């Protein structure tokens with residue numbers, strides 16, 4: 184009997200890098216830590232190439248970091264379905280592939296991997312089956328999340344060991360050299376800033392520029408960059424540029440490959456992150472962070488934001504929780520982040536402590552492991568071992 188689990192992951196890139204960011208991370212982890220034969224189908228290889236520069240956006244098929252990467256083109260080829268089929272974020276699988284799944288004697292385990300949310304209803308929907316209306320197939324909802332009743336989060340086995348080794352190196356000289364910068368003076372506040380367009384930027388920069396502490400703000404190229412340029416009167420901001428005003432220095436970084444982004448988060452005292460995957464990585468960094476949530480229609484994202492803040496702040500004293508709410512609401516509401524910053528940063532020591540405890544608590548619930556456990560439970564017959 185073939186004992187290697189074969190897994191197909193389907194990723195339809197809607198916008199930005201979150202969809203492919205999560206799929207690429209999951210694919211690598213399943214392949215490299217659990218020996219799963221992973222085929223990743225992506226409709227936009229250009230986005231993958233941003234996260235993994237060695238991927239060739241022109242190739243229909245290639246092997247990348249232990250993962251077979253396939254271009255998901257409109258005309259889908261005839262392939263044998265895998266044992267485990269993961270459709271990311273309810274992307275619709277090719278009809279031909281679904282028909283092939285239904286034709287298998289032993290049906291694949293079909294999972295819809297959902298977006299991350301801290302809302303209560305997630306626990307009740309995690310692992311729910313959804314029978315196909317006409318074919319003999321069942322799809323299961325799989326929800327990542329922050330509580331033991333959810334599917335957990337993606338966390339590589341050695342991440343904390345690598346993080347601790349990095350953070351215990353006082354100078355982190357190699358990292359600063361690699362981004363072409365001298366090691367900042369110890370009193371400098373190091374900030375990474377990854378976000379969407381945000382009108383709250385100006386007052387935050389104002390408060391950093393006029394504050395007593397030197398601030399070094401590192402901005403990876405992306406959607407917030409035009410506003411950064413505007414603040415400094417530059418209509419063409421790009422990687423490598425450097426700006427300053429009072430005590431604030433801003434340096435624009437190129438978008439780095441996915442593994443190297445972690446180092447940026449580890450090196451900074453506070454990280455501004457967005458979407459889904461960078462937000463999780465900021466939590467693993469064990470440092471205070473500010474989340475710019477992906478904006479949705481009718482402000483539904485604010486419910487998601489508040490649900491997360493409630494969970495995250497449960498371990499904080501009320502005044503620190505209040506300060507965190509203040510800054511996160513201001514940053515997501517596009518107003519008043521300058522005032523909210525001072526209150527937030529006055530609590531930095533407890534926020535740091537909480538960030539560390541939170542990361543440790545969450546680390547016991549591994550999404551990749553939970554997925555494979557669930558797969559084995561549903562796929563009783565073949566008796567795969569992990």
Ligand code: TRH
Nearest residue numbers: 199200201204403438439440441444458459460461477
């Ligand atoms: O790019 P995002 O805004 O993605 C969003 C969200 O996932 C959102 O939920 C989804 O609905 C929408 O896309 C379609 O933010 P996110 O999720 O943080 O993804 C960014 C990825 O880019 C993440 O894997 C980290 C990675 N990254 C790098 O690899 N290098 C970099 O330099 C930076 C800044 C990020």
